[in-house]
Amino acid sequence: MNNPQLDQDGRLRHLLSVEGLPKKILNQILDTAESFVGVAEREVKKVPLLRGKTVCNLFFENSTRTRTTFEIAAKRLSADVISLNVNSSSQSKGETILDTVDNLIAMHADMFVVRHSQSGAAHFIAKHVPPHIHVINAGDGRHSHPTQGLLDVFTIRKYKPDLHNLRVAIVGDILHSRVARSEIHALTTLGVPEVRVIAPKTLLPAQVEKMGVHVYHDMKAGLKDVDVVMMLRLQNERMSGAMLPSSQEYFKTYGLTQDKLRLAKPDAIVLHPGPMNRGVEIDSSVADGVQSVILPQVTYGIAVRMAVMAMLAGSQVAGAKS
Amino acid sequence: MKIHIKNGRLIDPKNNIDAHLDLFITAGKIIAIGKMPTDFVANQTVDASNLIVCPGLIDLSVRLREPGDEYKASLVSELQAAVAGGVTSLACQPDTDPVLDEPGLVEMLKHRAKQLHLAHVYPLGALTRQLEGKILSEMGELQEAGCVGFSQANTAITDTQVLWRAMEYAATFGHTLFLHAEEPFLARDGVAHDGEVASRLGLKGIPSAAEVLALASMLRIAQETGAKVHISRLSTAEGVAMIRTAKQQGLNISCDVSANHLHLTEHDIAYFDANCHLKPPLRTQRDKEALSAGLKDGTIDAICSDHTPVHDDAKLAPFAEAELGATGLELLLPLTLKWAVDQHVELVQALAHVTKYSAQILGINSGDLSLNSDADICIFDANEYWKVGASSLKSQGKNSPFTGLELAGKVKTTLVHGQIVFQG
Numbered sequence: 162m163n164n165p166q167l168d169q170d171g172r173l174r175h176l177l178s179v180e181g182l183p184k185k186i187l188n189q190i191l192d193t194a195e196s197f198v199g200v201a202e203r204e205v206k207k208v209p210l211l212r213g214k215t216v217c218n219l220f221f222e223n224s225t226r227t228r229t230t231f232e233i234a235a236k237r238l239s240a241d242v243i244s245l246n247v248n249s250s251s252q253s254k255g256e257t258i259l260d261t262v263d264n265l266i267a268m269h270a271d272m273f274v275v276r277h278s279q280s281g282a283a284h285f286i287a288k289h290v291p292p293h294i295h296v297i298n299a300g301d302g303r304h305s306h307p308t309q310g311l312l313d314v315f316t317i318r319k320y321k322p323d324l325h326n327l328r329v330a331i332v333g334d335i336l337h338s339r340v341a342r343s344e345i346h347a348l349t350t351l352g353v354p355e356v357r358v359i360a361p362k363t364l365l366p367a368q369v370e371k372m373g374v375h376v377y378h379d380m381k382a383g384l385k386d387v388d389v390v391m392m393l394r395l396q397n398e399r400m401s402g403a404m405l406p407s408s409q410e411y412f413k414t415y416g417l418t419q420d421k422l423r424l425a426k427p428d429a430i431v432l433h434p435g436p437m438n439r440g441v442e443i444d445s446s447v448a449d450g451v452q453s454v455i456l457p458q459v460t461y462g463i464a465v466r467m468a469v470m471a472m473l474a475g476s477q478v479a480g481a482k483s
Numbered sequence: 484m485k486i487h488i489k490n491g492r493l494i495d496p497k498n499n500i501d502a503h504l505d506l507f508i509t510a511g512k513i514i515a516i517g518k519m520p521t522d523f524v525a526n527q528t529v530d531a532s533n534l535i536v537c538p539g540l541i542d543l544s545v546r547l548r549e550p551g552d553e554y555k556a557s558l559v560s561e562l563q564a565a566v567a568g569g570v571t572s573l574a575c576q577p578d579t580d581p582v583l584d585e586p587g588l589v590e591m592l593k594h595r596a597k598q599l600h601l602a603h604v605y606p607l608g609a610l611t612r613q614l615e616g617k618i619l620s621e622m623g624e625l626q627e628a629g630c631v632g633f634s635q636a637n638t639a640i641t642d643t644q645v646l647w648r649a650m651e652y653a654a655t656f657g658h659t660l661f662l663h664a665e666e667p668f669l670a671r672d673g674v675a676h677d678g679e680v681a682s683r684l685g686l687k688g689i690p691s692a693a694e695v696l697a698l699a700s701m702l703r704i705a706q707e708t709g710a711k712v713h714i715s716r717l718s719t720a721e722g723v724a725m726i727r728t729a730k731q732q733g734l735n736i737s738c739d740v741s742a743n744h745l746h747l748t749e750h751d752i753a754y755f756d757a758n759c760h761l762k763p764p765l766r767t768q769r770d771k772e773a774l775s776a777g778l779k780d781g782t783i784d785a786i787c788s789d790h791t792p793v794h795d796d797a798k799l800a801p802f803a804e805a806e807l808g809a810t811g812l813e814l815l816l817p818l819t820l821k822w823a824v825d826q827h828v829e830l831v832q833a834l835a836h837v838t839k840y841s842a843q844i845l846g847i848n849s850g851d852l853s854l855n856s857d858a859d860i861c862i863f864d865a866n867e868y869w870k871v872g873a874s875s876l877k878s879q880g881k882n883s884p885f886t887g888l889e890l891a892g893k894v895k896t897t898l899v900h901g902q903i904v905f906q907g
Contacts, residue, residue, distance in 0.1 A: 165754055180683065259799055279801035280685035281755030288754075289799075301801070303685030339685060366682035367690070 165287055175287045175296040176469050178305035179346040187350055191315050193468035194461070200237055201463065210471045211240035217270040218244040219261070220299070221277040226435055227299050227309075230459070231274045234466035238474075243270070262286055266294060272473060273297065280304035280339075295473040297466075303337050309434050310343025312465040314351060316458045317389055320430050324348075330357040330383050330425075331374075332415060333393030333442050334364045336404075340434045341393055342372075349373045359383035360415065363404045380415055384424040392417055392433045395442045408441045418444045422452065430454045484526055484901060485509050487519070491531025491862060495538060496835035497842075497851035506536060508858040511901030516854060527903070529896055531862050537834050538850050539571025539602075539859035539897065540815055541841035543661075543739050543787040544715055546808070547604070548879075549595075550588065551580025556792035556879040558592075561812065562601035564878035566905040568813035569861030569894040570788075571602050572842075572849050574661075577609040578636035584609035584620045586628035593629040601904055603859070605845055607634040607661055610649055616640035619649055622658050631845050632713070634661035637762050641667055643700055650710035659711045659846065662701055664722065665763060669693035674803045676764040680749040686802060689764050691719040698722050702729045705736060713844055714738035716789055718763035720773030727782040737844050738782075740774045741789035742811060742818035747771070747884055757798045757805035758884045761789070775826055784840040786822070788815040792880020810880035817892035820865055824891075830865070858901035867893035 164181050168174040173186055200206055216235040218228055228244060235242045247261055262273065272295045275283045280302030287296040300306040314324075321327055329348055335341045335358050348356050349372070358369060359377045370376055377383030384390065395411060405411050417431065431443075431453045439445045448455060488506040493516070495501075500516075507515035507523055514520065542565070548556035565573055575592075577583035583592070589606050596604035608630035612618045615638075622633055633653065640646040653660050670693040675681040677688025698714065702725060705712045717723060717738050726738050743761055748768050752759045759765055777783040791808025798805045815837060823833035842850030849859055868889040873881040897905035 257796075257799065258801075277801065279803050281803070282801040284755045285757075285801045301685070302803075303687075305685070342683070342685060367677045367688055368679045368682055371679045372683065 165284060173472050176307050176473065177283045177287055177296065177298045179307045179310045179343045179350065180305070182350070184350050184352070187311070187347060190311055190465065190468050190472065191318060193472060194315055194464040197464040197467040198461065200467070201460070206237055207239055208237065209239045211235065211238035211474050214240045214271045214474060215269060216240045216242050216272045216274065216470065217265050218242065218274045219247060219265070220245065221247045221258070221275070221282070222300070223248060224276055224300070226459070227276065230462045231299060231466055234463050235470060237463070238467055238470055240470070258282065258286065259289055262290065266290065271295065272470065274299045276300045278302055297469060297473070300339055302339065304339050304342065306339040306343050308462070308466050308469060309340050310347040312458060312462040313344050313391060313432055313434070314347045315461050315465050316432060316454055317430070319457070319461070320454060321388055325352050325354065327353050327389060328355045328357070328387045329353055329389040329391065330359055330387045331391045331393065332359045332380070332383070332417065334395050334399060335360050335369060335393070336364045336366050337396065337399070338393050344391060345372050345374055357383050357387065361405070364399070380421050381424055384421055387425045388429055390417065390422065390425055390429055390431045392431065392443050394434065394436065395438060412441055416440070416442055416444060417447050419446050419450070422447055432458055435459070485523065486898070486901065487523070487525035487528045488531050488536055488860070488862065489528060491534050491536035493536045493852065494831050494834055495852040496831050497839040498853060499831065500852070501831045506852065506860070508898070508901045511858055512855055513852055513858050514855070516852065529862065534862050534864050534895055535830070536860060536862050538838040538852050539861045539899065540569050540837045541845065541850050542570045542573040542790065542812060542815055542837070543785055543841050543844060544741070545573040545575050545788065545790040545812065546578070546792065547575045548792060549579065549592065555794050558595055559599060560877065560879040561790070561792065562596065562599055562604070564812045564876065565602040566897040566899065567877040567894060567907060569816045569863055569897055570812055571859035571861065571897065571899050572605060572847065573602055574605045574607050574631060574845055576636045577607055577634055578614060578638070582609045582613050584612050586621065586624045589625055589628035589630055600899070600902065602899060603849070605631040605847060607632050609633070610635050610660060611640065611645065614638045616642060616645055619652055622653065623656065626658065631847065632659040632661050634715070635663065637663055639665060639667040639697065643704070646700065647704050647708065650704050650708040650712070654708050654710040657711065659713055659844070661713045661715050663715045664694050664697040664701055664717070665689070666693045666696040669696065674760060674764070675752060676749045676766045678749055678767055680752055684752065684755065691721060691766065691770070694719045694763065695721045695725070698725050702734065702736070706732070706734055709735065711735045716741045716744070716763055716787065717774065717783060718744055718766050718770060720770045723773045723777035723782055727777065730782065737784045739785040739787045740778060740783050742786050742815055743789065743809065743884060744771065744774055745778070745786065745822050746818060751884055755802040756884065757800070757802050758809055758882045758886060760802055760805050760807045761809060762807050775822070778836060779826065779828065784836070785844060786815065786819055786836045788812050790878070792878050793882050795881060798882050808880070809883045810876060810878045812878055813876055814871065814883065814885060814890070816861070816863060816894060817890035820892040821890060858898050860898040861894060862896040863892055863894045865892055867891065869893050
């Protein structure tokens with residue numbers, strides 16, 4: 162079976178999920194991102210790599226932060242950017258996803274950044290676009306959010322360069338989290354020896370251990386001696402679906418407080434993909450504390466997204482030459 | 484019309500025949516096997532050299548999409564698909580629009596099917612009105628109109644008291660209930676087996692327990708009421724074990740498995756292949772092996788195609804939003820043959836699961852090549868490969884998990900009631 166993300170020569174054609182990407186490509190993305198971190202600090206925050214290209218942010222599900230960072234990333238690469246909240250336009254008129262995409266291709270979009278509430282939506286679009294079009298998954302249902310997973314490992318690498326000697330805990334709603342799935346694949350592929358997930362059984366997917374993680378239900382045991390704590394957002398609707406009794410009880414058992422964080426290594430860092438629910442999954446003193454790297458995550462997110470777009474555009478140029 | 488089918492390898496599971504024997508047909512009936520009757524002069528001779536001659540296949544679960552969903556498929560297209568697949572009799576599900584819960588609708592369907600002179604159609608009536616699981620349908624009237632059994636299609640009766648009454652009432656008159664075992668609350672919004680693959684892909688799962696729980700209630704109520712129950716499309720290893728035990732206890736039950744589930748697992752979903760969005764969901768390798776073993780040891784009686792033609796556009800969506808179902812009528816024979824080859828099962832035994840046992844379950848006088856029986860016959864080349872795809876399928880539903888695959892087993896001639904209705 163062909164890997165839909167790679168072209169015949171094994172180069173990145175779409176970024177749909179971290180799963181299925183070789184370590185070499187993940188490292189290539191992270192290393193390329195490294196070179197883009199400096200761009201933001203220059204007076205002129207632009208490089209001309211995507212000049213003349215049109216990047217289309219196609220958001221079938223609402224998002225502010227992810228859409229904004231993708232927009233900034235594309236603009237810093239000198240691309241023309243269109244952002245569409247399809248939720249509020251065509252889809253409500255009954256247009257299918259493919260019709261929307263085809264129309265934008267007819268307007269000569271080169272790259273799609275797609276967010277959709279259904280798992281597999283980005284794969285579906287990638288399967289139906291012509292070969293010169295690139296698709297970046299900006300989150301599909303519970304499945305994948307690869308740039309988030311990659312920016313998280315990028316951030317970790319910045320603070321803890323030796324990935325082969327780390328213990329990482331991911332805490333919270335693993336079941337519904339595309340971020341958690343992407344983080345797990347990124348960490349395990351890059352050789353992090355111990356990845357833990359900490360959650361009540363209601364928020365863990367079936368056979369999660371087959372993804373190569375150690376399962377903990379108790380925060381105290383799970384956080385012991387970890388180098389990195391990755392918190393997940395808990396959505397309010399989980400309280401109504403018999404997943405959890407209340408946000409208060411959740412905070413008591415799984416909320417990250419200074420007390421619980423003390424069980425981790427003294428130099429452990431804390432990540433959160435945002436937006437945070439303070440007092441539900443994370444205490445403000447932790448979110449704003451010295452161990453938090455939550456804002457650097459956002460900054461690095463732009464560099465990582467620039468790297469992915471540049472690599473996709475680059476693979477197209479190389480492909481055209483051959 | 485007198486037809487002579489010569490030089491074929493005759494396989495008749497019911498009479499346990501696997502031998503090179505000619506068949507002689509007069510006025511729709513088989514009048515001689517092996518030796519030509521002295522006064523027989525054939526109007527037509529079918530040369531079946533190097534071919535297998537077997538009873539026409541009987542499919543226990545088909546959606547014809549008529550009435551109401553003709554944009555997905557029509558009676559004509561699907562009955563042509565049936566005979567192209569060697570299927571000469573089929574039971575169709577009542578989840579049409581309107582639902583098959585009115586005798587008039589059933590009579591109309593039977594009448595229209597009969598006029599087409601293709602495969603025989605045996606409707607399964609809706610067990611409850613509108614398939615709502617609340618009020619029993621008029622089973623007696625529906626039976627008179629032509630229903631051979633009663634089904635809830637993919638919907639469940641959540642109220643166990645209604646299920647109990649339905650079984651009691653059906654048992655009173657000896658009707659067979661065709662039930663699909665899936666507990667609807669556990670299965671709610673699920674689109675794939677709740678396991679490794681669904682977890683990785685972020686698809687909402689349907690746990691095996693959904694089948695096990697529903698099956699436990701059905702078997703228990705069947706035992707209490709003495710109803711004759713056929714479990715449609717079993718999918719789990721635990722389900723197979725439960726049916727095995729229930730049969731040992733003497734319950735009046737039978738069951739089938741879909742050809743898809745004999746060959747595919749959750750891993751075939753791969754990168755969200757919407758053709759693998761099926762009901763029940765494709766499960767694990769362990770389940771697949773248990774289904775196969777169950778079929779071999781007689782726990783599972785029959786193989787059905789679960790033919791569910793879907794419009795191409797309805798599959799053009801992300802996995803969970805893509806309409807469920809796959810075409811199947813033309814794949815039932817090749818997938819049964821593939822199972823036989825893969826599992827080292829004799830053809831005469833494998834074909835019994837799509838002829839002899841299916842006929843018994845429907846209570847119809849068909850599925851064999853006995854003397855004086857109706858000449859519903861399938862003649863096929865077991866060694867000819869063909870590629871599954873839109874151009875090779877007659878069915879209006881072109882979606883199949885097997886698209887692009889080459890399968891062995893090509894139907895050459897199909898006879899219904901002694902008339903040649905398909906030649907390929």
